[in-house]
Amino acid sequence: MGKKGKAASSSGGGGEAKGGEGKGKGKAKPSDDLKTCTYVKCRHILCEKQGKIMEAYKKLEEGFLSNGDKVPPAEFGKLAMEYSECPSGKKGGDLGWFPRGKMAGPFQDVAFATPVGGCSAPFKSTHGYHVILCEGRKN
Template identity: 40%
Template sequence: MPAISAGNSTRQNFQSGSGEVSSRTGNSDHPYQPFISPEKHLYSMAKKARASHILVKTEQQATQIMKRLADGEDFAAVAKRFSGCPSGKNGGDLGWFTKGQMVPEFEKVAFEEDVGKVVGPIKTQFGYHVIKVTGKD
């Protein structure tokens, strides 16, 4: 199961099988450490990303979906059942896209988060997303 992050300012990671919760606020003396990561720099250089998502109307629904995923439910199965986007029938897969093709909030997650990471809720003009980053190129 991939790591899962909450999309709010307290962003937490739920590590697979460990039951541990770790804050993304960082434990470093550097004031910007929570926002700096060598991996993030490499991913921000990616020209293409691939992601799947689950689109719902409310933050509460997205939070409930995050819990289902943290409890081990399959992302594609949850997308097929709950997503309000036509991509839901394909397990939420949006395919490959380049920068500028998605709304900024979605693009930021797709290009900055690690492959395999599930992040949400992310609010956009379309509703609330739970996003799984599935590739970088």
């Protein structure tokens, strides 16, 4: 992930971050913890093509999100190994802990706006299309 990124356009089919239950559209409303945390631990799926990320996200919706369930990191990791085109896909999409300022653009915005245990909606950056699972945050 580099320091560049562009916000997803509403006409591009990508979306903004969703809250932890994966219902509704629009940005998650950050709590004080989301605004002030310094580090976040995430997994992600990165695909060059929008259709491929939507296919992966549909599996997340059918298996967990449509029921309001949280996506277990191990299950997200299996999908990352299957769909992600990022080298981290081999590690289940695990990006580990990273501080504010390391990732740029929409990736950082979505990573720090997604509640712990929450899964973002698909969104676009200069690297392609992503879905993020937030596993933790700390100061």
